[in-house]
Amino acid sequence: MADDSISSKALHASIREMGQDFGRGDPEKKDLVVLGTNITKLRPVENDDGSLHPSRLLLTEEKAYDSLAFAFSEPKKWLILTTIFIVQISMNFNAAIYASAVPGMQEHFGIGPFKARLGQFIFLVMYAFGCELWAPWSEELGRWKVLQASLGLVNLWQIPCALAQYVGTGYWMIFGFRALGGLSSAGGSVTLGMVADMWEPADQQYAVAFVVFSSVAGSVVAPICGGFITEYLDWTWVFWISLIFGGVAQALHFAVPETRTSV
Template sequence: MSDHAKEKDKIEGLEDPPPRVLSNDHPTQTLAENVSSSVSDGSGEPTKEIHYGGKRELTDDECYDKLGFCFPGWKKWMILSVIFVVQMSMNFNTGVYANAIPGLTEEFGISEQAARVGQAAFLVAYAFGCELWAPWSEELGRWPIMQLSLFLVNIWQIPCAVAPNYATIVVCRILGGLSSAGGSVTLGMTADMWEAEDQGFAVAFVVLSSVGGSTVGPFFGGFIGEYLDWHWVFWIQLIFGVVTQVMHFFMVPETRATILIDREAKRRRKSGEADVYGPSEVSPGLDAKEVLRIWRRPFEMFIREPIVLFLSLLSGFSDALIFVFTASFPLVFQQWDFSVLAVGMTFGAILLGYIIAYAIFLPDVWRQMTVRHAKGGGARLPERRLLLLLFICPLEPIGLLGFAWTTMGPAYTPWIAPLIFACLIAMANYGIYMATIDYMVAAYGPYSASATGGNGFARDFLAGIATMYSTPMYQNIGGRFHLQWASTLLGCAGVLVMIPIYVFYWKGPEIRARSKFAQTLEADRQRHAERRASQAFGSRRPSHISADEKPFGS
C-alpha cells in the first residue's frame, strides 16, 4: 500500500464513529475502563483524538485532580466509613435470619430444615445480585446503583415481616438477595479513590465490614431470639437498612471516574471551553447486546481468569465456615446449657478474631505502602500482598481440627476452648478475604468491581449451600462423635483449598503473564503512572521489575 493510501485510511478512520468497547471484549481491544483514548504523537504527550461529529473525549489524565483519587483524606474516609455501615447492613441481613428459624417453624408448622431455605435462598440470590449489580455500577455510577439497591432491599423486608405464609418469606428473601449490590460495588469504590499502590488500608477496612457483618447478625440475633418474636428479625433489618440508606444519600458522593469525567466535561463546556466531552457522551448508548455483555463480564472473569477462580473458591469455602458455625454453635454449646442469648454471645469470639487479624495486617500494609512510595509502584509484585496470608491461612485447618476435638462437652473441656479455635478460624477467614481481594484489586484496578464480583459470588453461593448441609452434617455424621467428625472433615478440606495460595505466590507472575486481561490493565497503569505520580507524590517515579522476578523479600 502506498504512503498516500495509508494516510487516506487514517483520515477516513477518524471520521467513522468509534465502536463502544466494553470490558468483556478481547483484552487487546482496550479493557481498562479508564484507559485514555488519546494517541501519542511520538513526543510522549497525548494528543487530541477526534471522535465522530468532531467531539474530543476528555481523558482521566487531563482532569485527574477532579477524580476520586484526589479527594482529601478526610472525605475519602468519611465515604469509606459510610460504606463500612452499608456493607455491615447488607451482610447483617444474611446472618440474623437464623434467629427467626424457631419462630418460623412454630408459626407456619414447617421443619427447621425447611425454615433454613429462606436463608439459603437469600445468600444464593445475593451471590447473583453482586454479579449483576457490579458492572452496572461501572457503567452508570456507584451512587445511583447503591441507592437503588438499598431501597429495594429495604422494601422486601416489609412483606417478610408481615408474611401470612412461609412462601411469601422465601420469595421476598430471594428478591432481597438479588437486590443486594454487596461487596463488589463497595470494594470497587476503593479503586475509585485509591491507586493500587495506596489502597491497602481502605481495602482492609472494607473487608472488616464485610466479614464482620455476617457475624454481627447472629451476635445481636441472640438478643432478638431471647426477648422478641421472629417478626422483629425483619423489622430490625428494615430499621438498620433505612438508617444506612439515609446516611449514604447525604454523605456519599459519586466516585466513579467515568461519571466524574462526564461532569467535568460539562463544566468546562459551560465555562466556554468548546469541543470537550466525557466518555459517556462520545459513546453510543447501551443496546440489548451490550447489556448482556455487561452482565456476562464478571461471570466470564470468574471462569476464564485463574486468579479470580481459585482465590474466589478459597475465599468462598472460608466464608461458608461462618455459616456452618451459625448452624453448629447451638448444637455445640447446648452441651454447656447455653441459652439463646449466650449462644449469640459466643459469636463474639469470631468478631474478636476479625479484629485481631485486621490489626495484624495494618503494619504490613503500612510497610508495603512505604516501600512503594519510596521506590515506585513496581517495587513489589502484586504477589507480595499474599505473603502474610502464607502464615495466617494454616490457622483455618488448625482451628477447625482444634474446634472439632474441644467440643466434646463439659466433662472434657471448658466452654472457652472451642471458642479459642473459632477465633483462629476467624483470623484466617479475614486474612483470606483481605489478601485475595487486595491481590485482585491490584491486578484488575478499575475493573475490580467485576473481578471481586467473582470472589463475592463464591463466598455467598457457597455460604448459601452451607446453611442447608450444616445442621444435618453435624447431627448425622460420625455416630457418637458426630460434632467432632463433622469439623474434622471440614478441617481436611481446608488443607486442600489453601494450596492455591502457595501456587499463586510462587507462580503468580507466570500466570499473570498468560492473562491478557491483567497484562492490558497493567500496561495502561504503567503508561499513566509517571504523570499521576508527579501530581500525587511530587517527583516520585514508578520503578519496573520483570515479570519473572519472585515476590519474596520484605
C-alpha cells in the same frame, strides 16, 4: 516532534504545573508514554464501528487528575469509606440475622428446620448473582445510583417478609422475597469498586482491608443482635430491625458523593 504531539516527560511537567499529582502512588503511571496527544484538546469518543462520535469527547485521567476521586483529601476518602463500612455491615447483617427467625417460623408455620432455613439458603445463592448483576451497572450509571437502588430494593423486600404471618401464602412468601432480597444486594462488588475509584493500586491495601473487615463485622453483629430478638421479641422483628438498619445505612449513603469518574 510535531506540534500536536507531546512527550511523556513534557506531559508530566505540564500536569505538575496545573497542580496535579500525576500518578501518585502508582509506579506504572509515572512511566506512561503519551504521544500524539494535544493536552489542550480532547479527542472525540470512538464508536464500536470505528467512527467518531459527533458530540462526545474523551477526557482521560492525565488531563484532569485533580477532578478524579483519586484527588479527594484523605479525610474525605475515609469519611466516605466509613459510610460504606456501615452499608456493607447492613448487607451482611441482613444475610446473617435470618437464622434468628428460624425457631419462630417453625412454630408459627408448623414447618421443619430444613424448610425454615431455605430462606437463608436462597438469599445467599441469589446474593452471589446479585453482586455480578449490579457491578457492571455501577460502571455505567455510577456507584451512588446503583447502591441507592440496591439498598432501596433490599429494604422494600423486608416489609412483605415481616408481614408474611398475616398472609395466607405463609412461609413461601418469605422464601420468594428473600430470593429478591439477595438478588437486589450489590455487595462488595460495588463497594470495592469505590475503593478503586479513590485509591491508586499501590495505595489500596488499607482501604480494601477496611471494607473486608466490614463484611466480617456484619456477620458477627447479626448473631449478637439475633440473640436479644429471639429472647425478647417476636420473630418478625428480625425483618423489622433489618429494615431499620438498612434505612439508616441508605440515609447515610445518600450524602456520599459519586466516585466513578466516567459518570
